[in-house]
Amino acid sequence: MRERTNRVIEGAKEKIASFSSCIPDESGNTDRNLMAEQLLVVEGCDDEVMHAIGKLSEWLDLETTRFNSTRSAQKAICIGAKSEDWIVDILRRAPEVAVELDKVGVEGYIIKRIEDQILITGNTVAGVANGVYAFLRELRKKGSRVPFSSDFSVVGKPSFPIRGIYGSGLPWRLTKLTLDTWMLSDWIRYLDFLRCSGANIVKIYLWPTQFYHPDYEESYQNRWRYEMLSEALGYAQRIGLRTVVGFTFNTTPPFIYLNHPEMRAVEQWYYGIDLCWTRGKEKIVPFQNYIIERFSHVTDDFALWFADPGLCLCEDCKRRGDTDIVLDVIRTYRKTIYECGASNRLALVTRIIPGDLDAILNEMPDGTLMITGDLAKISAKARFNPVQFSTVLSPEGGLEGDALLFPNPMFSQIEDIIGQIEETKAHGSLGYRVTPYTRFICDYVLLRKLWQRDLSSEELAFEIATQMCSKRDNSLRFVETILLINEWWHEEERDLLLLKRIEETLDELASKEEREKDRFETLRDSLCVLQLLTRIRNSEDVYEEVYLKMRESPIFQGYTLDESWISRGKAIVRDRIRWWTGR
Known part of the structure; x- marks a missing residue:
């Protein structure tokens, strides 16, 4: 069992290494010359865009500035729809961007470095907001808070509306x-x-x-x-x-x-x-x-x-049809x-x-x-x-x-x-x-x-890991964890050692990533219960162990503490174990 577990873990590590090596780690780059000085938006910007900008602003630790014609836009991230006059002025310096905008549709976006500006634009409010989220996702994948370290040129539009x-x-x-x-x-x-x-x-x-x-x-x-x-x-x-x-x-x-x-x-x-x-x-x-x-x-x-x-x-309804x-x-x-x-x-x-x-x-309108x-x-x-x-x-x-x-x-x-x-x-x-x-x-x-x-699966795992983790090492550990969880569900013989390894990693991440601590703890606790269920053999000791573990976790409060009486909570957990295991 241990040999197979190690083989699965090494396989996940190889996938991660081949993928992550293509994405630079900029988490240690603090070069002020590469930092943005302003997040520029037009006065009266839509709530949808401002919500996205708020997430970006939090990551870059940069306040949003309202654009006006007298303000310098150097070292600025310029955010707005193509219909806004000041964005039109920027697009005149990059006519190829205006051409690409015609192809991205209602929700698409373009992120483009133009000299000392990074432009995030789209045809609509939704497109601009999507561009901001995409830009933030790219920065987080690299751990970067220095956006001018890269020559961004990204075009995005959805596969499905x-x-x-x-x-x-x-x-x-x-x-x-x-x-x-x-x-x-x-x-x-x-x-x-x-x-x-x-x-x-x-x-x-x-x-x-x-x-x-x-x-x-x-x-x-x-x-x-x-x-x-x-x-x-x-x-x-x-x-x-x-x-x-x-x-x-x-x-x-x-x-x-x-x-x-x-x-x-x-x-x-x-x-x-x-x-x-x-x-x-x-x-x-x-x-x-x-x-x-x-x-x-x-x-x-x-x-x-x-x-x-x-x-x-x-009969009344049958007659009506x-x-x-x-x-x-x-x-x-x-x-x-x-x-x-x-x-x-x-x-x-x-x-x-x-x-x-x-x-x-025929009763239903278009759309x-x-x-x-x-x-x-x-x-x-x-x-x-x-x-x-x-x-x-x-x-x-x-x-x-x-x-x-x-x-x-x-x-x-x-x-x-x-x-x-x-x-x-x-x-x-x-x-x-x-x-x-x-x-x-x-x-x-x-x-x-x-x-x-x-x-790909690896790209998706890396994306969500970098959304939740602040450091590259933690992100890679979580990518490995996601891939291993996926592997576990596809095994014919459910590997307890692998689940134990995953649980330990999640516990470690919970201690290191304060912002998402509760999410990591929830994943850890639910996988710990899954581990106990995997080795159930109608043993009274295991039933008791499952109940006690669930009683410690906030996410399982509904099965335990909310039932007031220990005897009632245990009876409910025992019933649920039958549902979960088919026993």
């Missing part, structure tokens, strides 16, 4: 681990991470147990959630993320469902808390309409879910959107589009997001935006399985996702995410592959 994450706030009440327990600070940190990783869209979903309506006292416990999510979505829009709020067309809070048995749907799929649209519409729509009214000012699209397809099978019901649903909620006076759009989400496809699509399993059919209709809904990142199957809790870069699985997007001619993907704190590495891999299709 839709790149995002569907944050599923499943009501599992697992503190910190699942999104339903998050505070605003958690969301802000994650949204920053998504935007810096290349995302341009984020979707959330409101489960019926999370519904709030001011006319129903029974729902008041969820008021805080609507207030917090409203702030989070507003923040997402300000930093350049398109926001999508999803709900299922016929679900209701439990107190409505329980009080109206005569309206319950004859279940077709799996929710178990939905009403028949034909018999219970008046009890359903107040809650969904309030979602639209409450979030219309911070939402770009409302995603209308048909739960595969989730239509009622009662699927098409009539679906069209009524679409028109009902679209009317509410129009009455709110906002420019929101209605998106459709379903693996199976029920009813007459052409009749339903509608179609998040569906019928991608090939939708892609043939050129006026829509077909998006792959990728559950591969979090295949929860209704349980908190090992695919949710434990880190896995998922390089090969994400490569398959990209291949499927290309095959079906979809416009991009929304990765399904339940537990971001333990699974953020594969979020990064997906988003960066959606931006730049040809990035």
Whole structure:
């Protein structure tokens, strides 16, 4: 076992050495002549660009300066869209950049050193912001705070126009681990991470147990959630993320469902808390309409879910037919959107589009997001935006399985996702995410592959490592760790020594990288639990050891301390171990 472990580790080291040798280490370069003196932007610069500049400013320890015609722009990083007059003046000295800008589209960018200036520009606000993030990424890869040490000439544009994450706030009440327990600070940190990783869209979903309506006292416990999510979505829009709020067309809070048995749907799929649209519409729509009214000012699209397809099978609904019901649903909620006076759009989400496809699509305006399993059919209709809904990142199957809790870069699985997007001619993907704190590495891999299709596993690992580590040595250790985690998941015989080595490295990184200490500790703790589960043999001692280890970790608080009684926490952990190990 030890010999095989060493062989795997040496293989990872060889990959890293051959790759990293091409990227200079400038972390020790403090030559003031190569430092930037100014970050120049125009007065009134858009929030999206200012957010990106804030990240760059923090890395360079340089304050942002507002451009005016009398200010010298020497040793300056000049940031702005090509339509701004002062950027036009700079482009006159580099006409080839203006030509290239015509090729990068809406979200693309150009980073170009022009004499004593570094220009970051694009055709739009989004393009400029993307350029700033790319510039920061390049600096961090080299550990460089001396941007004038290089002759930058970078052109970038996305491989796919839709790149995002569907944050599923499943009501599992697992503190910190699942999104339903998050505070605003958690969301802000994650949204920053998504935007810096290349995302341009984020979707959330409101489960019926999370519904709030001011006319129903029974729902008041969820008021805080609507207030917090409203702030989070507003923040997402300000930093350049398109926001999508999803709900299922016929679900209701439990107190409505329980009080109206005569309206319950004859279940077709799996929710178990939905009403028949034909018999219970008046009890359903107040809650969904309030979602639209409450979030219309911070939402770009409302995603209308048909739960595969989730239509009622009662005789009344059969007589009406699927098409009539679906069209009524679409028109009902679209009317509410129009009455709110906002420019929101209605998106459709379903693996199976029920009813007459052409009749339903004729109801939908150009540019509608179609998040569906019928991608090939939708892609043939050129006026829509077909998006792959990728559950591969979090295949929860209704349980908190090992695919949710434990880190896995998922390089090969994400490569398959990209291949499927290309095959079906979809416009991009929304990765399904339940537990971001333990699974953020594969979020990064997906988003960066959606931006730049040809990035290798080593390049991706190096990028995320340099985003999280301040020193080259630590970055290379983390690259090795990511590659080893990926290797471990592909082994037929799960190597305990390898997991132990990974855990020790993460513990060391947590002690050295204060800014990302909690992230490294979360990865370490989850892999420590995985190590214990790997050697489980129905041993009472191991069950106890897993519980005690989880009890020490903030990320597993929902399984242990939140249960109040030790006996209850142990019983819950024992049940989950059966889920995680299939025993």
